[in-house]
Amino acid sequence: MSGAPLLPFLSACLRRQLLLAFRRPLEIANPLLFFLLVVMLFPLGIGPDPRQLAEFAPGILWIVALLATLLAAESLFRVDFEDGTLEQLLLTPQPLYLSCLSYVLAHWLLTGLPLTLVAPLFAVMLQLPPPALPALMLSLLLGTAVLSLVGSIGAALTVGLKRGGLLISLLIIPFYVPVLIFGSGAVQFAALGNSAQPQLLVLGGMLSLAIALAPFAIAAGLRISVDAG
Amino acid sequence: MLCVEALVLERGGRLLLNDFSLRVSAGQLVLIEGDNGSGKTSLLRALAGLARYDHTGSIRRSAESLLYLGHKSGLKGLLTPRENLAWYCQSHSQSHGRDQRNADIEAALAAVDLVGFEDVLCHNLSAGQQRRVNLARLYLSPAPLWLLDEPFAAIDRTGVVGLVRTLVQQVERGGAVVMTSHQALQTDHPITRIRLGQA
Amino acid sequence: MWSFFHKLGSPPWLYAISGKILQWLLPVTLLLLAVGAVWGLLYAPADFRQGNSYRIIFVHVPASVVALAGYYVMATAGAISLIWKMKMADVAMRSCAPIGAALTFLALLSGAVWGKPTWGTWWIWDARVTSMLVLFFLYVGVISLYEAFDNEVAAARACAVLSLVGTVNIPIIYKSVDWWYSLHQPASIKFTEESSMHSDMLAPLLLMIVAFYCLFICSLLLYMRGEILRREGTTHWVRKLLLDAGDAHAV
Known part of the structure; x- marks a missing residue:
């Protein structure tokens, strides 16, 4: 078994993903625009009362972040599946665990991280109390990484299917439940003036578990999809 | 380099290969022939290890790395x-x-x-x-092992000549090539021909 | 041990042995269900706060418990199918999903019916009902994924991966839903705790849980037999079986 040193491979893989993304810069903005668009819908749907919005803000922000990540995850492997780079990746002597991890990391850098960075802006629009902002950003930082990892499992399993879009929501949203509960829980606690540390620690635990296990499931999913395709 | 025994290959419920055996050793140039739909691509994907669900039987590769060139x-x-x-x-x-x-x-x-x-x-x-x-x-x-599915597709005539030379070089330096092609392969090097479609 | 394992992988053997098991398990199941239902619904004492309406737990709790266990049976079958590439494990996994989904649905339905007299509403976002709803979607996800693939082997592998991911997730989901509920739970609504149940209520409940487990096994075997016949429809032994059945019918 010969293999290149793992770290250079991981960084080469990551650089390639980011280079590809930056050749289509508008697509990076899509999840953010989606985020803003849906945030706009809530005041229109439930009324502009600042107190009511402030009460719902943690839940709204977290649900929208969740849907934005899910939508972006759906197409994570699609182009690579269609142009054959995925099957070539499976034939490389490199550990598929690392390749999958780098795909997810690139995905998170392009969706989860920007969402986290712009979230305070949307939080202000939804009247979230300012003391809750650090908890919001920290919970999104940890939580969106879990969402990317878990969402990629769904993307890997459905990449070869013609009607993957709705199916991935059905497969993955149930797995998002704990992240949503603890993510919005953290923000709610902070908004009431309590410490959100316990919830953030739980999210950190979920992230470690997801990093350890999810790439194996993604790798298995990709092998199955290439095989059936 | 490559040893296939008792391979049964199915695609979409249709039997493509039944009890197929193949042994490829270093220095061999193998050309798989057959009509459209006779299972050439499925066979190559199975040999590459990309398709494992359509077949039963054993496929063993001693080469640790291979080059696969598919339709995509x-x-x-x-x-x-x-x-x-x-x-x-x-x-x-x-x-x-x-x-x-x-x-x-x-x-x-x-x-x-x-x-x-x-x-x-x-x-x-x-x-x-x-x-x-x-x-x-x-x-x-x-x-050392090349699996090439229709490598000449969309290549002009001078390109094909150069390509055949490359394949022969690979075989002569101790590698092996398994390929499919609808075009005639013009070379002096001995070619092992396998015809599919009589399953 | 290994020869038994090997036999499990053979469709005709599994078909024959499941037929023999069903011959006695099916009557036992029906008997258990009947005894448990009569005991629970007629003879167990009424709850001092909820009156007779609590009796729906004799359906709700067994259905919830077995639905959850069914997911783990499905995931175990999936793991066996992934590791040993055993086709009969695929069949078992494929058969667990609709049965589990049906049980989850039954649990949800009975929970809703229970909610009406107890809390005055058909639906309450209580921890157990919410977890059951998530479980229902997990089952539906597996079924939909299976149906979406053309290649049956690939479908089974994909569902096995999905259900294994589910087994890691289910405890996390249950725990987080519990935490979420304790956070938002209004103080006036309180669930009857099973642990503090009177033994006159507990005994028929346990009996019903056993009956539901048997029911699950029976349905699983019946469904698997159907699947085996569908998949092996063109093979020699199934044809022979059908011919024999036809002869017996004619006589």
Whole structure:
């Protein structure tokens, strides 16, 4: 078994993903625009009362972040599946665990991280109390990484299917439940003036578990999809 | 190098191969022939280890790495030929330095007659040119076993001649090639022909 | 041990042995269900706060418990199918999903019916009902994924991966839903705790849980037999079986 040193491979893989993304810069903005668009819908749907919005803000922000990540995850492997780079990746002597991890990391850098960075802006629009902002950003930082990892499992399993879009929501949203509960829980606690540390620690635990296990499931999913395709 | 025993291959509920055996050793050039739908592509995918659900039987490869060239290009349209090939080298663990790798890539692109197109995005190249970028991998691959599915598709006549020469070189330096083609293979090197379609 | 394992992988053997098991398990199941239902619904004492309406737990709790266990049976079958590539494990996994989904649905339905007299509303976002709803979607996800693939082997592998991901997730989901509920739970609504149940209520409940487990096994075997016949429809032994059945019918 010969293999290149793992770290250079991981960084080469990551650089390639980011280079590809930056050749289509508008697509990076899509999840953010989606985020803003849906945030706009809530005041229109439930009324502009600042107190009511402030009460719902943690839940709204977290649900929208969740849907934005899910939508972006759906197409994570699609182009690579269609142009054959995925099957070539499976034939490389490199550990598929690392390749999958780098795909997810690139995905998170392009969706989860920007969402986290712009979230305070949307939080202000939804009247979230300012003391809750650090908890919001920290919970999104940890939580969106879990969402990317878990969402990629769904993307890997459905990449070869013609009607993957709705199916991935059905497969993955149930797995998002704990992240949503603890993510919005953290923000709610902070908004009431309590410490959100316990919830953030739980999210950190979920992230470690997801990093350890999810790439194996993604790798298995990709092998199955290439095989059936 | 490659040993197939008692292979039963199905696709979509249709039996393509029944009790198929094949032994490929170093220095062999194997040409798989057959009509459309006779299972050539399925067989090559199974040999590459990409399709494992359609068949029963044993496929053993002693070679630790292989080169597979399928219907899908495996190229990124948003990357240039140089970037695509650099990724190929990086992901196949040649631990030469960066300069050595760049020189190898230059040589490979020259060999497939793509000088001057190194830095054009692949989706701006013609179908034949994209195919040539794909074939440039043959000049970069250290893999002893090559599995090539229709390598001559979309390649012009002079290109085919050069390609056949490359295949023969690979076999002569102790490698092996298993390929499919609808075109006649013109070479003095002995060819093992296998005809599919009598399952 | 290994020869038994090997036999499990053979469709005709599994078909024959499941037929023999069903011959006695099916009557036992029906008997258990009947005894448990009569005991629970007629003879167990009424709850001092909820009156007779609590009796729906004799359906709700067994259905919830077995639905959850069914997911783990499905995931175990999936793991066996992934590791040993055993086709009969695929069949078992494929058969678990609709049965589990039906049980989850039954649990949800009985929970809703229970909610009406107890809390005055058909639906309450209580921890157990919410977890059951998530479980229902997990089952539906597996079924939909299976149906979406053309290649049956690939479908089974994909569902096996999905259900294994589910087994890691289910405890996390249950725990987080519990935490979420304790956070938002209004103080006036309180669930009857099973642990503080009177033994006159507990005994028929346990009996019903056992009956539901048997029911699950029976349905699983019946469904698997159907699947086996569908998949092996063109093979020699199934044809022979059908011919024999036809002869017996004619006589």
